[in-house]
Amino acid sequence: MPPSDFTRRNVLATGTAGLALAQAVKADTYQSDPKLPPAETDRPAAADPLHGYVFFSTAEASFIEAALARLIPKDELGPGAVEAGVAVFIDRQLAGPYGQGDHFYLKGPFPKSEPTQGWQAPKPAEVYRQAIPAVERYAKDSAGASFAQLSPEKQDTVLKALESGDAKLKGGVEAKTFFALLLQNTMEGFFSDPLYGGNRDMAGWKLIGFPGARYNNRPYVLRHGERYPLPPVAIGGRPDWSRS
């Protein structure tokens, strides 16, 4: 921030923001005797396994599914993002605390910021909601059809324009911001625990050889040059846990 911006107004505003922050943050503290009843182990909140979208409208879902099929396509190596349930993962994320920006400080002031200052856009759910219609308009204007109707090659052209920022979206959302968020969420969905809706049948982990959620791999640490013998396991287990 240049010295000329260092005004009394800015200082006061920042101070107010600091106060608001101090009120909003509530930390869990453990006293000297941690009362942690064993049965109350933190149980992760699993995604609702029922099919159907909670956040996305039909039109939004049609764009998301088409875009996911290009970001991680199904190929000879295995299922792609669509087959692995990534659309459901993103849908549940956007409907939940992440999409609602619960992890962000979302109050003013909103001075002009630097890219190094972190997230500078509305909450993630809002970014998707504003960007998808704008991208659809861009697709119609530049390629002549809604995104899902385009050929894979033309879809890639649109996505590349979003990624580079060459596409100018109407409605105030930056194309680069949206693309970066979509790509990030797609990877998260493809590699997160299947409990959260994506990475179905541990497809993402099988692709890269990730062994999953075992707490301790000590027996294998010193066994160099050998293949890790165990199949991947998710928080909810693996097929071998149940009798076939």
Added chain:
Amino acid sequence: MKRWLLLGLLVCSGAQAADDLVARGKYLTILGDCAACHTRKDGPELAGGVPLDSGFGTIYSRNITPDVQTGIGGWTADQFYRAMHSGRSADGSHLYPAFPYPYFTHMTRADDDAIFAYLKTVPAVSYKPPPNKLPFPLNIRGLMSIWNALYFTQGEYKPDPARSAAWNRGAYLVTGLGHCGGCHTPKDWLMGDENDRALSGGVVEHWFAADLTGNTRGGLASWSANDTIEYLKTGRNARATASGPMGEVAELSTSQTSDADLAAIAEYIKSLAPSAQKQPSAPDPAAMHSGEAIFVDACASCHLAGGKGQPYLFPPLAGNASVQGSDPTTIVRLVLDGSRSPSTAARPTPNAMPAFGWKLDDRQVADVVTYVRNSWGNAGEPVEAGAVAKLRKR
């Protein structure tokens, strides 16, 4: 002058004797773990009102503080001795054997007097526990005379001259004030002790209290006397960690028992003849297969491959008595709900096992328990999913 001095000395030594009596009474009150049933969680000391599941209905423990109206402040030492020795209340009515008088009857009058003297010194609390919830006809106290005729043998402990003084002291504590059989001796359908199978393990409040005899699978054949002493003193040893009600017993009672008494208890327990052993049925290979997969992914992080465990931290499962118990209730509950080890002076920092009930279904819990009960030299009757479902719903 001399006479005054003498009188003063007498008064002082009288006060000293009274202090000693109260101190001994307090020690015995802790050894008998009276607080386990007579002190509510976060409630006033020994004021009663703890709900006890008798197997037929709920019995609420008495207020044993010296409050005259609601406690035992109006009782005499004779009445207290009769309660401990004969299971009768101050007015002569029958007490329910949820109050373990079938064990306390073995105690000496001197020990009962010491406990009574101590109870007179705890803060008097005016508190009336809720009425018992017992179905007809068990709500008729007089019927306990029939129960007593069937199960109750009144009489103080008679030392066995063929045994050592320590063994006799151990037998006196285990079968008397310690009332170990209250949980560790199997009960018949009227909740009476099956004395021909004394201390061979019993199910109480949905926990299985382990077989304390020399049984080589579910019993303590592999435990040395020192193992037992360490377990009672600290809440764990290289082979096992106390869990459930035994964790409370270790925390509230046995960790504060003198080394001499613990050694006596250990010597007596080590002398118990092995309980009968049945050859368990062979486990279903499908259960062993899924059980092994669950063990490798979920259990082996701490209990290690081969069930070797980490002595004092994560109990070894190979050769473990609880794991191979004749009844799998405790081991199933540990998997379902997890556990937290007791905090004692010697081992103040508890270890915890997480709960797996939220991620394993009944069949999976049954399979992993069947697997650990039948691997690495262990042998135990396979567990069915239905047994897990019952414990989940308890």
